[in-house]
Amino acid sequence: MLNNLKIGTKFNLLLILVFIASICVSGAILSSVLQRRAQNEVSSQALLLMKTMNSVRTYTQNRINPLLAPQLETATAFIPETVPAFSATEVFENFRQTEGNENFLYKEATLNPTNLRDKADSFETQLVERFRRESKIKEIVGFRSLPQGDVFYIARPLGITQQTCLRCHSTPELAPKSQLITYGTKNGFGWKLNEIVAAQIISVPSKEIFNHAQGSWSLIMGLLIAIFTIVLLIINFLIKKTVIQRIKNIERIAQRVSTGDMTADFDEASKDEIGGLAAAFNRMKSSLKIAMDMLNSH
Known part of the structure; x- marks a missing residue:
């Protein structure tokens, strides 16, 4: 089932899983710290x-x-x-x-x-x-x-x-x-x-002090969820902009080349891995064009 999903969807699912796990762990640790702090407060009194x-x-x-x-x-x-x-x-x-x-x-x-x-x-x-x-x-x-x-x-x-x-x-x-x-x-x-x-x-x-600790936990967890959500959206936007859209552009041009349109170029100015992939596709397209020209000349 996962193999049929697009990269963007898979990446979003991974981020959501990491997000949920982080919230659960953070919530448990925070709850323990606040409960201990509340108990120390009443004990001091x-x-x-x-x-x-x-x-x-x-x-x-x-x-x-x-x-x-x-x-x-x-x-x-x-x-x-x-x-x-x-x-x-x-x-x-x-x-x-x-x-x-x-x-x-x-x-x-x-x-x-x-x-x-x-x-x-x-x-x-x-x-x-x-x-x-x-x-x-x-x-x-x-x-x-x-x-x-x-x-x-x-x-x-x-x-x-x-x-x-x-x-x-x-x-x-x-x-x-x-x-x-x-x-x-x-x-x-x-x-x-x-x-x-x-x-x-x-x-x-102790009820009031522990209620205050619970209120603090809810407030902090709300802020953490909001921050994680914002970070998730920003990461998702950046991944879509810097990876997914560029891969989709290479896929679209590859589709045109596969139907015989040799005028299409894999335009990628970046020198990163996706840029290297585009350059490799351009070389493959040139080799394919030379091979087709040689076949057509015979």
């Missing part, structure tokens, strides 16, 4: 927020807790500002109140928390248990679907590294009275030194 929350925790532990801890025994209600987890959570809630940050999430998901708002759900419980089983893992990242949309999360283990933390979490008998008044004696006890009790989780909305 999550890491920055994680560092910020850890700074709040450190400040609370080193500066706020020493000032307020002595009041826990005499206060009529527990002072939650002494707890690093509470401070970090409250600061992050203030951050979420600003426009555009509503879907960012922070939680110190705990298996047995004093404050039940920190209670780990089933997904978060799996993270904590994995940190417990695999002590070498210091960070887990991934994507999770929530009611507000898909989010990228970073989770890190939280363990009891200081003996002072056990004052509030070992047994109710050792806990400050104000803590028992506020939270009771059922939750947040039985913790042990060096035990992983929670997972610190930052969740960053």
